[in-house]
Amino acid sequence: MDIFSIVGFVVLLVIVARQRSQLARIERELGALRQLIVPTAADGTQGSAEVAGSVAALSPSGREADETMAAGQEEFPRTPVSEDEATEATAGPWAQAATEDVSAVSEPAGANDAKTAETKKPDIETALGTRWAVWVGGVALALGGLFLVRYSIEAGIFGPGVRLAMAAILGVVLTGAGEFIRRTGFKVPIEGAGGAYIPAILTAAGAFTLFGTVYAAHGIYGFIGPSVAFVLLGLVGVATIAAALVHGQALAGIGLLGALATPILISSQSPSPWTLFGYLAVVLAATGFIARIRRWSLLMAAAFTGVGLWIVLYMVEAPMPGFGVLVFINLVVLAVLGLVWLGSEPEARAGFDLVSIAPAIFVAAATLVLFAEPRFADLGGPWSAALVVAAMIGTVAFRPQALPILYGAALATLFAFLKITPLAEASIDLSGYATVDTMPVTVVSDGEMIRIGIVLGLLFLCAGLWSARRHVATSLAQSASWAAWAAAVPLVIAMSLWVTFGDIDRDFAYATVALALLAILAIGGEWIAKAEEPSLTGGPAVSFALAGAGLATVLMLHMAFGSALTTILLGAAAVVPALATRWRSYPVLGWLAVGAVVAVLARIAFDPTIVGAEFLSRTPVFNWLLPGYAVPALAFGFAAWQLARTTNGRPRLAMEAGAALFALLGVAMLVRHAMHGGVIDDGPVTLAEQAIYTLITLGAGAILISIDMRSPSSVLRYGSLIAGVLSALTIVSQHLGILNPLFTDESTGRIPVFNLLFLAYLLPAAAAGALAYYARGKRPKWYSAMLALMGALLAFAYASLSVRRFFKGEFIGLWSGMGQVETYSYSALWLLLGVVLLVVGVRVGSYVLRVASAALIAIAVLKVFLFDMSELEGVLRALSFIGLGAVLIGIGLFYQRLLARAPQRESASGKG
Template sequence: MAFTLLLVLGVAAAFFVVLRRLAVVEQELRRVESLVARIEQRESRFVAPSEPLVAASREEDVPPPAPEQFAQPAARIVTARARPAQPAKASPAPTRTSPARPAIQLEALIGGSLPIWIGGAALVLAGFFLVRYSIESGLLGPTVRTLLAALFGLVLIAASEGARRLPATAEDPRVAQVLAGAGVASLYGTLYMAAALYHLIAPLTAFVAVVLVTAAAMGLALRHGPPTAAMALIGGFVAPLVAGFDTAGVGPLLVYLGLFTAALFGLAIHRGWGWLALAASIAGFAWINYLIAALDGRGGDLSAVGGFTMLLAACASAALPATGMHNRWLRLAPLVAGFVQLLALAPALEFGALAWSFYLVLAAAALFLSWRQSLYLPAALAALGFLLAFEALALIQGERSATPLAAAGATLLFAVPGHGLAGRGRGWATLALGGSAGPLLIACAFAPSLLAPAAWGALALAAAAACAYLAWRLRRDSDAPVLTAASLATGLLVTVGLAQFLPDGWLSLPLTLVLLGLADWARAVRAPALFELPALPWIAAMVAGAESLFGLATMVGAALGGDRLPLLGIPPLTGLFRDLALPTAALLAILLDPRQLGRARRLVGSLAIAVGILLLHALAKQLLAIATLPRFVELGFVERALLTQVCLASGWYLLRTRRLPSLAAFLFGLGLVRFVWFDLLLLNPVLEPQAVGPFPLLNAAVLHAALTAFWLWTLPRAPAWRTAGALATIVAALALVRQATHGSLLAGPVGTLENTGYSAALLGVALFWLWRGITAGVYDLRIAGLALLTLVTFKVFLLDAAALDGVLRILSFLALGVALIGISWAYGRFLARPAAAIGEGDAP
């Protein structure tokens, strides 16, 4: 009872808002009519000479009933017409006082409009509650109650006709409108009680009676206007609530609601009342949600509610445009609301055949409306999206009887018209793509056990052919997102199809084929968006081979932490090259085309290069197979130096030839990082015993540092490269002395002879740099030579001399002094030459 009262109050409030707007519109229309009549009356008086006109106008200065903002402009127009020859005189602008129009409107609403409409609603509710009271009290039998309710409705309708003719009420048409609307609502409620509650009349008779009442309601609405229709709408939808909606069951109630809604749609179409059709649709969906909430908690059957939802959504979508409604979103709203409602009903219907039939029929209606008028195409696209969600939910819930057949039907329902009408625009092409690929992919993902792998593969390849054909048809529209989506869907379906015919773990093979195919397709079509697609199969391959990729990453982390035997952490090569090598090699091959990967080229290309280097590193580790510590001491430095030099030489060649600058910088930078991190810091052979070779000069330590210095010195001129080359040269000189004094194993203390050898070697390097800088005119080389010479001088005075005694100390200082004097003399002569003779690049 409380819910019914709340609902009635809500409806009354909504009705109050509608009536308020109608009253405002009606009042404005009356004012405009009064204004037009007044202007016409004044113009008719100014057809005589000007003086009488002026006098007449002065005599009739009484303000008219219309508002002053309308009367004053009319008076100015009349005066101008009466005195055309008089010059304009400056006069102060008249002050305008606007009346308080909101107060007048509120007064008219409260005092005139609101009581009469509340009175009409009260009449309807009085009749309903009188019948309900008689039921609860047992005063009257069902037949008498029904007859009294019918008589009450007829009396109200007769009273409306009387009010239309009586002189006292004929001037105010709202009296007749209220009475007619209340009478129609009462008759609808009476028929519901007679057929559904008491079963006094047969269903066929009830149907005929509803048709007659509907015809009468339409006639009265045509006669009395929108207010009568609004009263009929409210009364017809509220009547089952007042009488008890679940007394006779859901079926008769839905039949009643369906017939009543259809009558309202017919009336709205006939009169062009879009508001009536929209209000009937909203009320119908409100009843659907109310029934779902009421019946679901009681375990009731909601299949009839699903059927009513389907019919309401389809009929409302067809009725709204027929009423002249032009707002596209309001015209699409019933279809979308119907799909959402059916999706909410699906769990209660156990995703069975009945639920699927409702959904497919409504989707077919959306497609039909879209075929007739492109305005409905967004609703068809929404239908496809909801259908895919419906299928996924059904398969997750384990429904396997109706869902596979429904998915096949959905594929044909969307794909066939989509492909047939793809030439109309991108919307139909999207439907073709979604219908061809969507249901199949969802079924394969959520229910792979439905079919054998070979059957899945055949279906996927057939769907791929359909998507490829669509992409071929759209190839000239290079900016179309559907072209990109069709190309991607083709690749996905080919991958799924081929994977069904391959053993487990070989997903990388179809992904590689798809990657190459997408790259070739992008080159053929030359659509910018297509060039980015090959990155997706490669990323998918990396995700599929995540275990192998994680193994490589673990191996790299252990090596960076100082692991001497990283070979033991490398995953099996079979899995590595099966999962990662094929797609990575394909991606690196297509990178030769600078258009490939588009905006993702830098990021994805760098990742692919990193994975490729890791794979080559894992393969190179197999050559020497350093799996024990003694073998690490024997070959660890040699293996590491070879790998570093391969990176440096490859990067140096690419930098010198200016090919693949990103790859070149990556390789050369990797080589330098390896040289510094492993050979100078972490696994330095001076600290960690490792054999470098027994031959002076021709050993791994000296050659490794010398080659590194060579690569750096011979790169294009840049201060950073020259600085790094100078440091590598010093390392090579130190390695030369260390190996000459210690042999193949460089570990051990520093002796006097070795310390002196360091000074001599560094002094030789400094003198060479000075000589080369002077003869070639290279300023930074001369500066490096002078800096190194200064450091050697300090070393000799502070370190070497302290370790010598007697004649050796004297000879050491004598040789150093002579050498420094000679260097200073030669360098002074160089600086004394003219600036032009110094050579290019001398000036700092």
């Protein structure tokens, strides 16, 4: 009875669909007659044409109307399925309805728009009556078949064979019913019910039933063997995917899911990877052909992802994966992508294909396993991986839309060659400047890996430059990607082979290879630039090629020369791209010079001694530090000068900053070398050494201001400001604070005048004052005021510390106490310094110095009243107050005369 009920339900659906088709055909005929006989006016009233039509129908000339009627009937013949209907039925549930509501013909335009907007609104009745009912009905049919089998099992009505036969018949009937309804002219009659395409849902239910029947016949009852079940399930899956051509993408997804799940459902005692991946190749190819016909990108991406997951599962679970079958399935994936999915209309579909991301990921992962798996080393795994990489490059070369495949091939190659290097298991001790414990990790012989590296390097280099030039005028993304990998992959391969198999100290053979790469990339960049539109503009592809040439230069210098010459030549290399700007205006050239600055900075950060601490001579000044810092500084300065006359952009500013930085670093390193007896270590900085650094920084500020006045530059302007601020911070924190001999009790030297106090306080005071005076009118007022204040503080410190040294000798620590005469001397000194600062401030017109003098005198006044009154006795206390009073009265008289002369000057200037 259940079977009869299901069959009756299907027959009822067919009858209803047939009746709906006939009603729709009658409505179309009536609409056509209405258009021919009763045209309607815009205001809804019948016009004169209706009257004329009626008269013509009653007159003898009414034959013309009859002929028109006959023509209308021929235009809408009463055939079972019209040509338009057949096309619509074939298109499946996503095809648009070929007809509109006939009432829209006789209504005004405004009413028609209102009705259209009304039909687009969500309608619960439509959803319940069309989409949901059909969906639930389809699920019910599929579950009904399963419950029927279950019921027959529990009741023991039929044997297993009969039950499976009945289930198979049900699946075939459902599939046939879906096809029958589709062929009889079924279409979705209601707008918004496109997802309730009954033929597709019936076909899907039939496919589910057939899948379950075959699996039960094998897995539950054992009626058929694994081979037969495997083939039958595959046929059901592929047939379901093929049926999607007329039923839609959703049915194709169901078939694909069943086809991909088949190997999991069917187990074997002796599984064959060739059978598995041969079957997956067929499924992938069939899906690719169907997806290409309908341009179903989601279906194609799902197929690639499913096969890719099978590849990963095989590599993880198989005790000994066969690299031959891995090569096979990866080549199949690339063939389906390049020849099937992207094989049609390549020009019309030019651009970036998102579907190729999935195969790029999985093929790259399998290639990396073939490269790096030690078990494959003696079986030809690396060469097989090289074959897959070549196929990936070929796929992208002739199908540019599959650009992700290029990225996958490049990354797999990079990781494979980086994995064999000692850097993969290196331990670097940064406390020693060149201590690296390495342990080479190789998976194949030296010669074989070198040959593979040469082949892949040449492949990326040649294919990359050729493709970059080919696409440079049409696609920046394509050309830039090819050029970038054409430079990066050969360079990484060369570096990996050199570090693994070459002489890390000096290897001229690998240096020759790097030199060849330098020449090829430089010539290739120029070759690509000539194909640009307009030519020789230096776009992204040219920039990547020339950047690769710059990296090849760095690699070549490291391979061919020792530490010192490498640093010096790297600095000198900045001149080459700067000079090239005389003939080419490529934007990358200036940045290549900046790259040289970065490379040299990295080297000196790793080894500031240039040649290594144990090889550095102890001779002051004339050692490797001088050329190691001076040559790069001069080269960077020349490059900045050249760039200022050609490109004059940000690279020029960076080169100016690099030149100034290396000049300061060079002088500082030479000073430290001399101050520490020719040894560069991480020992504490002394006050004398810090004084030299402060003098260097102040001098650098003056030099930057001077150069900026001749050749204005924001780098020089801000660099001079930074130098002044750093000097002020150093003076306050180091000279007056941390390294002050009052707190450290450091020896000030045995020489009376030219001692540590002279070097650390008086000379910086004079330098800060001179810079403040020189910067007036050239830098902001706060800058000169700050430096003038630093000079005054240093002069005050020098005078005060010199008094203490006079009384205490070489060591002047605070804990040695203070006598009455020394206490009085400070008061007299500070008053004297206040007067001197006042006079100098008036002479040079410095408001800051006058304020400093006032502050110093105020400190002296406070000291006399608060300290001297209690600490001094006898004549010293009297002299202290007498001297203070005399100085204050003298300052008052001085200011009175100064203020009295001011009106005289103003009147004199007014008369003039």
